[in-house]
Amino acid sequence: MTTRSTNSELHFATARELRTRFDNRELSSVEATRLMLERIESLEPNLNSFITLTPERALKQAEQADQRLRGSGQEPTPLTGVPVMVKDNFSTEGVETTAASKILKGYIPPYDGTAVQLLKEAGAVILGKGNLDEFAMGSSNETSAFGPVRNPWDTDRVPGGSSGGPGAAVAAGECFVGFGSDTGGSIRQPAALCGVVGMKPTYGLVSRYGLLAFGSSLDQIGPMTRSVADCADALNVISNHDHRDSTSVPAPFADFGRDLESGISGMNIGVPREYLVDGIEPGVRSAFEASLKTLEDLGANVSEISLPLTDHALAVYYIIAPSEASANLSRYDGVKYGLGSTGSKTSAEATESARAEGFGEEVKRRILLGTYALSAGYHDAYYKKAQKVRTLIRREFTDAFLKFDALVTPTTPGVAFKIGEKTDDPFKMYMNDICTIPVNIAGLPSISIPGGMSKSLPVGLQFIGPQFGDTVVIQAAAAYERATPWHRGHPPV
Amino acid sequence: MDPLTPEDVSHIAQLAYIKLSDSESEKMRIQLTNILSQFQALASVDTEGVEPTGHTTDAHTIMRTDEPHPPLERDDVLQNAPDRDGEFVRVRPVLE
Numbered sequence: 001m002t003t004r005s006t007n008s009e010l011h012f013a014t015a016r017e018l019r020t021r022f023d024n025r026e027l028s029s030v031e032a033t034r035l036m037l038e039r040i041e042s043l044e045p046n047l048n049s050f051i052t053l054t055p056e057r058a059l060k061q062a063e064q065a066d067q068r069l070r071g072s073g074q075e076p077t078p079l080t081g082v083p084v085m086v087k088d089n090f091s092t093e094g095v096e097t098t099a100a101s102k103i104l105k106g107y108i109p110p111y112d113g114t115a116v117q118l119l120k121e122a123g124a125v126i127l128g129k130g131n132l133d134e135f136a137m138g139s140s141n142e143t144s145a146f147g148p149v150r151n152p153w154d155t156d157r158v159p160g161g162s163s164g165g166p167g168a169a170v171a172a173g174e175c176f177v178g179f180g181s182d183t184g185g186s187i188r189q190p191a192a193l194c195g196v197v198g199m200k201p202t203y204g205l206v207s208r209y210g211l212l213a214f215g216s217s218l219d220q221i222g223p224m225t226r227s228v229a230d231c232a233d234a235l236n237v238i239s240n241h242d243h244r245d246s247t248s249v250p251a252p253f254a255d256f257g258r259d260l261e262s263g264i265s266g267m268n269i270g271v272p273r274e275y276l277v278d279g280i281e282p283g284v285r286s287a288f289e290a291s292l293k294t295l296e297d298l299g300a301n302v303s304e305i306s307l308p309l310t311d312h313a314l315a316v317y318y319i320i321a322p323s324e325a326s327a328n329l330s331r332y333d334g335v336k337y338g339l340g341s342t343g344s345k346t347s348a349e350a351t352e353s354a355r356a357e358g359f360g361e362e363v364k365r366r367i368l369l370g371t372y373a374l375s376a377g378y379h380d381a382y383y384k385k386a387q388k389v390r391t392l393i394r395r396e397f398t399d400a401f402l403k404f405d406a407l408v409t410p411t412t413p414g415v416a417f418k419i420g421e422k423t424d425d426p427f428k429m430y431m432n433d434i435c436t437i438p439v440n441i442a443g444l445p446s447i448s449i450p451g452g453m454s455k456s457l458p459v460g461l462q463f464i465g466p467q468f469g470d471t472v473v474i475q476a477a478a479a480y481e482r483a484t485p486w487h488r489g490h491p492p493v
Numbered sequence: 494m495d496p497l498t499p500e501d502v503s504h505i506a507q508l509a510y511i512k513l514s515d516s517e518s519e520k521m522r523i524q525l526t527n528i529l530s531q532f533q534a535l536a537s538v539d540t541e542g543v544e545p546t547g548h549t550t551d552a553h554t555i556m557r558t559d560e561p562h563p564p565l566e567r568d569d570v571l572q573n574a575p576d577r578d579g580e581f582v583r584v585r586p587v588l589e
Contacts, residue, residue, distance in 0.1 A: 110569035204550040217548035247552045315532040326509060333510070335584055340575025347585040348510070354575075356512035364511055368502070368521055369528060371509040382532070387545030389538050394546060426524055427531060443549025467549070 011039050011173030012490050014227040015082045015234070018176055022069050022081050029069065029081030033062040033125050036083045040127065040174045043493060046155050049168040051088045051146050052096050053128040058083065065123045078233035080123030085166055085175040088129035089136055090116050090221075091210035099212045100144035101134045103358025104338045113210015114245070115179060115221050115238045122237045127175055130165030134360045135329065136186055136214045138162050139432040140422065143362040148419055151194060152491035153457050157416040160190030160432075166224045167194040172493045177234050178224040183215045184317050185411075185436025187222045188448035192411035192460020195450045195489060197231045197477070198224045202468050203443035204249035205235075207242035213328040215321035216247075218440040227487060228449060228478040232257035235470070259475035265299030267476065270404035274310035275435050281414040283454025288410045291451050291461050291480070295408065298479050305400055305407070309393045313438040316393065318430060319373050319386035320441075325363075326370030332358065365426060394442045401466035406476050409435050411448040411460030435462060445470040449477045450486035458489070494533055496526040 010018070010032070021027040037055050044050060065081035068074055086092065089099040091113040098104040112120065119126060133143040141149040141164025149164040151157040152172035159168040166178025167190030180187040182200035191198025199222045206221040213219060223234035232255075241251035271292065276285065296302050334340045334354025335347075341357070344350035359367070373382035400407065412432060422429045439446040444464055451461025461480065465473040481487050502522045506513045513521065567580065576583040 107573055108569075110565045203548070204552070243557055246555070247548055247550050249550055249552075309538070312535055312538055315535045318528065319532060319535075330510075334575060335582060337573035338575070344585055347587045350585045351510045352512040355510055359511065361517075364513075364517075365521060365524060367509050367511065368505050369525060371505045372501075372525065372529070375505065375508060381536070384545055385535055385538075385540065387547065388540035388543045389535060390546040391543050392538065392540065394549065427528055430528075 010035060012226070013176070015078065015176045015225065015230040016227065018082055019078060029062040029065040029125060030059060032081065033058050033083050033127070036127060036175060043172055043174055047150050047152060047168050047172060047174070048147050049131050049149050049165040049172070049174060050085070050128045051098060051100060051131050051165070054095055054126065057095070058125050058127050061120070061125045065125060068123050077122040077237060079119065079177065079237050081125060082176050083125045083127050084119065084177040084179065085127055085130045085169050086116060086119070086179045087132050087163055087166055087181060089132060089181060089212040090179065091212065092116055092129065095129065097129065097212070098146070099135045100132045100146055101358065101360065101363065102145040102339060103332050103354065107337045111210065114207035114240070114242045116210065118238050118240065119179070124237070130163065130169060130178060130180070132165055133162035134363050135212065135325070136162040136181055136183055137325070137362050137366050139185070139189055139429055140417070141165070142419065142423055143360055145360060150419070151416045152493045153195065153416065156418055157457070158193065158419055160193035160416065162186040163190045163224065167191055167196060167198070170194065170196045170224045170226060171491055173490070176226070177230060179221060179238070180224055181211055181219055181221050182440065183218045183321060184440050185433040187224060188411050188436050188446060188460065188462060189432060191224055191448045193416040193458065195458030195486070195491070196224055196226055197228055197447065197449050197487070198222065199231050199235065199447040200439060200445065201235060201239065201470050202445040204247050205239045205253065205470065207240065207245040207248050209242055209244040215324040216328060217324060218321055228474060228481050229257060229260055231447065232260060232474050254471050256470055256474055259471045260478045262475050263298065264295065264476050264479040267300045267406065268404045269295055269300045269302045269476065270305040270400055270407045271302060272305050272307040272310060272407055272409060274307055275409035277413055277434055279413050279431065280410065281454065284410050284412070284414060284459050287452025287454055287459040288461070292408070294480060294483055298483055305404065307396050307400060309389065309396050310438055312389055313393060313441055314430060314434060316386045316389050316441055317433070317437040318369070319382050320390065322366040322370030323373045323383050324370070326367045326374065329363070329367055334358070362426070390441050393438060397442045397444060406469070406472050407464040409462045409464065411435060411462040415454050415457035415459060439464055443467060445473050447473045447477045449481060450489065452486060453489070458486070494530055497522050
């Protein structure tokens with residue numbers, strides 16, 4: 001670990017610590033927001049974690065939050081006055097929303113997505129929009145049309161993706177909480193590579209209304225934080241039933257923080273052996289083995305389990321997600337918003353040109369892959385077959401959770417890699433998501449927390465719970481966090 | 494599996510409304526062939542009698558009550574159109 005948080009390092013405080021300072025009148029939200037904006041200004045030339053900064057809006061929200069914190073109006077929430085970032089695939093009324101794609105440059109949404117609306121209602125201070133892989137398609141943040149994000153632990157390395165902006169910003173102390181989206185690991189993988197907490201809740205807990213769609217049956221919004229308690233608090237704010245998202249599940253939900261202090265004595269935790277893939281780095285493996293020992297020391301019953309269909313998860317994902325993406329991204333036609341096309345003679349030509357110019361290479365590759373998998377003659381062999389194997393993967397998890405309360409795995413097979421290292425081989429890049437993808441296929445809750453260090457870089461530890469077992473993964477993660485020092489490590493920025 | 498042909502790629506690109514240059518087409522042909530070949534192992538999974546999963550919640554079609562809401566502001570919506578004519582979005586001719 002490079003440094004530890006001290007009282008003088010406000011930017012590395014947790015949201016709960018910040019709120020305590022607000023409550024003790026040691027600091028106002030406006031002061032905290034100003035401090036963040038100054039820090040962002042000094043760090044951004046190196047990190048590039050923001051696509052858009054909204055300082056005036058943020059300061060206005062901070063002023064309102066201060067009034068609320070001083071007792072006028074509504075009861076404050078755990079996020080009142082807390083400076084946060086939302087990924088730039090969240091629709092924000094009046095603030096440019098690009099999904100890091102050239103095709104949406106200049107797009108100003110006329111509405112807030114539900115998660116943004118809930119953050120505003122909770123009194124959070126939104127500093128700006130976080131960088132990401134274009135349309136959330138990537139594992140390194142290198143496919144952004146606005147340039148790569150750099151990992152604050154080593155700026156020659158990637159922060160992971162697709163929520164690389166929020167991951168880097170939370171790790172570097174540019175914000176207190178980041179909000180990302182996770183289709184195949186896009187919250188947990190950057191959380192692991194940046195050494196922060198990241199959670200993908202059970203599919204359906206957080207409304208996808210206003211989240212620019214990638215793979216609709218897989219996409220889920222979730223928090224990225226510097227503590228498990230902050231993660232639970234943030235999830236309490238953004239989860240709800242929303243009639244505008246037909247896959248939103250009925251509320252009310254449990255208090256996601258209810259079992260933070262419960263410990264894991266007697267908890268049955270399974271270790272799926274297929275997740276310890278051949279390509280796993282030795283440093284990640286040894287950190288993981290040490291973590292298993294910690295869990296046992298905390299009283300958990302840790303034992304191995306086999307989930308043989310894990311070997312097919314990558315194929316299932318890279319058929320289903322691009323198929324859904326090819327349909328979702330058909331709306332970018334150069335007519336209603338974003339990049340247009342001048343000089344084309346026909347409507348079809350204009351659309352083909354706008355999409356050729358507006359989409360980056362990875363997005364084109366996935367649209368083509370999905371179009372192929374859905375096309376006549378291939379639909380049954382690819383898309384339908386993948387959906388059937390998806391059923392079997394879900395069953396395999398359901399059976400595992402008859403015996404286990406939670407599963408534990410490394411979040412990624414390796415630590416943050418060098419920028420440019422994997423861009424030439426798409427399939428090699430896809431392998432980064434090998435441990436996170438099965439969770440989205442089955443719609444399960446999962447959290448990645450700091451679980452060690454390897455080569456001076458953070459290693460992530462992932463807990464997976466049964467559907468709607470969000471409090472269980474939070475409980476396990478909180479117990480591990482209390483017993484280990486990793487969450488107190490911060491990058492040298 | 495057989496490698497994709499240039500005609501395959503051109504057909505998919507046309508379906509997806511994406512214009513590809515010759516060099517882009519060839520690169521995609523090689524990469525997509527490589528990716529698809531990694532998926533062939535799926536065929537070995539026995540899915541006899543297994544229902545496909547579309548999504549993981551028990552969501553089903555529901556009816557909402559028909560309550561009028563104010564629509565989005567027209568100007569807020571239209572300001573995003575690359576080519577606008579007053580209250581309209583202008584498009585190229587669909588038929589030549």
